Amino acid sequence: MGDAMIASFQLRTISSELPWGETHKLKASQYFVPQVEGPLKLPEVLCIAVKHDSVPDSSKGITFGSHQNCGVVLPKHDSISKFHFSLTFDDQDRLIIRDHSINGTEVKYGEQGAGLRSKRQWILNDPKLPSEFRPGVISFDVSVRLMMSAEELYKKVVDRFRSSCEEKEGVADYMLRMGVNPTVVERDPDDADIWLHWEVAEGTSASITRCWNTENGLEKVVKTRHNDCDQRRWSQQVNFMRTLQHHHHVINIQRFSNTSEGSPTQIEMDYLSRGSLDDPKDPSPVSKNPSQFSQQEARSILAQCLSVLVEMHTQTPPICHQDIKPSNILIEHRTSSSICVKLAGFSESNTEGERDMRGRDALYACPNHWAGICDPSLDIWLLGHTILALLDKDLQNLYCTNKTKFWDVAFRSEDSLVEFLLSRMIHQTAGLRSTATECLERLQELQLEERHGPIVLCGCSDEIDLTHKVRVRR
Template sequence: MDVKDLIARVYPVSDTHGCAKEAITTSQYCVPPPLSDGQPKEVQCGREDREATEPPEEVDATASEYDGRPFIEIRFSKIPRSSHGVVFGCNRKSDVVLPNLPCLSHFHFSLTFDERRQFIVKDLGSLIGTEVTYDTKGTGTRRNFTWIIGGNEKAHQQGKIIIKIHKTVQFEIVAFEHDIDSQSYIDKVERFCQGSATAEGLLDGLNIPLRPDTQFATGAHTPGEGPIYLREMIGQGGFGVVTYYWDVSTGHEIVVKRPRDDMVRMFLRKGVNSAKTEAALADARGKWRREANNMKNLIHPNIVRLLRVIDDPYPQLVLEYIPGGPLSQLENITISESMLVLTQCLSALTLMHENQLAHRDISPNNILVKSLEPFVVVLADFGLSKDVAELRSQCGTGRFIAPEIFEDSSDRRYSAAVDIWSLGVVMCEMLGILPAYRKHRDNLPKNVLGSSWCSIVVGSLEELYHRRPDSLKRFLLGSMLVLSPERRCSAQGCYERVKELPRRIVGEEACDRIKDVLWREATVIYSSDIDTNEQSTVPLGDVGDVNDDGRSTDTMISIDPSSRDDGARRKFAAAQPPSRQSEARSSLKRPTTKMASQNPKLKRRGRASISQSGFLDAQVDQEAAEAEALLQIFPSSPRRS
């Protein structure tokens, strides 16, 4: 079988009337079942005593639910008769002729490609519409609508895609993966979409009169309107719920952040709540508006983009989707990549602080990986961001909180320098030199835990520096991890200083100074004990387990967290629907269970940890050169657009 020529296979979904099967078997695209030779096997009854016992027949490992079922094959080499692709309909001119049911249209839907060369199901203006579900998700009939079923990572991750046009007429489609950026694929798609018919071909007139027994759909049979999204809850905590959305027509990916379920329920009961509850809702709405306003002013390549703000019936922030998930769940971070995290976050903080805003919750959970090649991260979760003139409350995440936030004083005031401290602790976490936080947390009373922990971080780094000094540790101790906030360097100052570190590595004195400059404990240096569910110390409350009341499942504004009970973003990505292995799917290169595999840019190159004693200078030079090359993508000052 030429897999590069195969686009998809379409199987009938079993029904008592056999309507879908009849449509498949009578089509010119039909292929006989792979395990059916049409001849019944001869069965020998009985055996002579002297005959040797024959071994049992081997079980075919490729046997699956598809075997024995008829199907049609859509191939690049079999050009359809029209530019509409392979057409399903009741008219005899259709490529797959559907049963003569009153509710079905002459030309109901087709299988073709969109302008992005994604394989799609396209409703051709049918009367009752078409429904395409992905593992039972994305329900809803639509007319003049398209559904992506191939040529897209998300579509290929779905275990079962069903096309439904009637309760007795349903098809399952299995699309094969291709390199959609290759010139060969592009050329084949163009030829397929042109069709082979002349101007007087198959669908010259989609205005063919309706059959007399066909009536327009009414009532419950009327197709819906608006986009359809596949949704996954990828995070939740004290401040709200984060849900991932994939548009089945465009393939666009977004993230929507909204309040907790109990707050949503109260927002939806507006007008019947008590005065106290209404006051609390007004305060909550104000906090969401402040976060939105803060993000509107932060246009930067290393800050997650705010796409849209929805205020009614409850606050929602529509954000760009970052495919790599949180930094806390990315393994095998190299020295050069950790330097990029530091540089990019400092660049983002420079813009924030110039706008008189402090993030106040810098941690690996709030630094998201946008791509690995090139390595790009973005700051996210601005729920605690605030004007620097109003910084007084205790907030942040565990081990990353700055010492001045722990001060027990009614007059407590601090500055945006808290972000510099937190990012310095994140850097130690990536380098694998942060002391065990849990151990100290369990052994110290709460009233001294914070300040004591900060002193432990500095003391541990100082001890490491005295044992083996280098410029990176010296930079962290002198510019970022300084107990006195007044002596900490600004974000702009740190950005300029850290930019010079890799330049020294590959400069004229590289051979003489390499041991003094580059951190050398390991090439793979990030094996974190961080709790990815660690939340801010100032939660708004616990998340409930209820659904949004009375909301439609087809529109983006409606969020139903019960549709998925996944926790963190990585858990969502790692729990993609399992692929079924069969002869029909045997050639598919299915993604792994890592989130990084969803995007070709996020394929982590594997590296083994190298001990200090076995670390060669040649490897250091290679790592240094990589650091310099990667950092060249940044200008001498932070970018803001």
């Protein structure tokens, strides 16, 4: 355990006015293991490593600053506070930097994150961050380069470190509590949150960017319209999402931003880290493969999506989603006993007009599309095939390669849910498909007939019995 390393740092001066001295190396070695011996001269660096037995010098963790009682003493400089920042762990065991200075600290993640912030914190090793945003560079006239190591003992080391912090009361704690932490040169740190951005998808009308907050690890997705996009369709999409915002199984909109000519250019939405139906992250209750869904999960997903379609199709005029597929059904919650999903991907939604076939996945192509018909039955077909793919991928793939054989095999299925999909949703003739309301009612009847109990619309804390939403015919 003596060699267990949590993180290694490279501290280097970036100003000739801030040379490292022997005292700095000796002081740091009380808490870290120096990897470079002898007096340091530019452009050399002081390498130190956080070990399993590294002891914090205060309740704030390991402090960095010009005061002689800091865990790591930095060169004296007008812009460096006596206790400038500290290194510790948050309540989720993530390594963090906390600034205690007046002038602020800058933490850069790759090319992003520039700008001084005072009295803020930065997460350094969140597993949700893409590799290109690690290591961080922390600067305040000195840069610190961080490299995390993967250690099985990480949790034990973190617990020991945090326990030591609780037992410490040092000079830094007293001065920070009393608000005594001066510098000679005062700057004006920015107070805005720092969000890191990386593009995850590019569409014909908008780009999708995932954003991560450096201070608290919160995430969101921002959809930004292209300047040359169809303004009418974009405004229509915004209006549809506003109309459906109250529905629990529609992706949550945090806000519409950057309004231009009466219409927002950005839609900020929740980021759901558990993936989508075509790329689930949580374990399956029936298999080691997360992509395997149980019969009850498929029924719950179907019911939840149908409840959204009921809301959409009963608007005046009806709203048609037109792009229902596994990648547009996001997972909010999944356990061995329940699942909760959110419908997203409203960029193709419309109330009337011909269906634009660009980008259409042939796996879920509907005869309505080729005829240029846009009506609610289109969504019923698409959702039916999406659920069929969860139950039997081979059968779904057969639809694309050999439709005659598909219908022959499908109609011989003894699965009651497959029979339901074929008779109610996946029908070549649009007029013979059931409405969303009829499908939801019949699904509940089927559930009760088979004595599975009522389907729950939401698999989260605010569960809603399907019978509260739909009148069941007896």
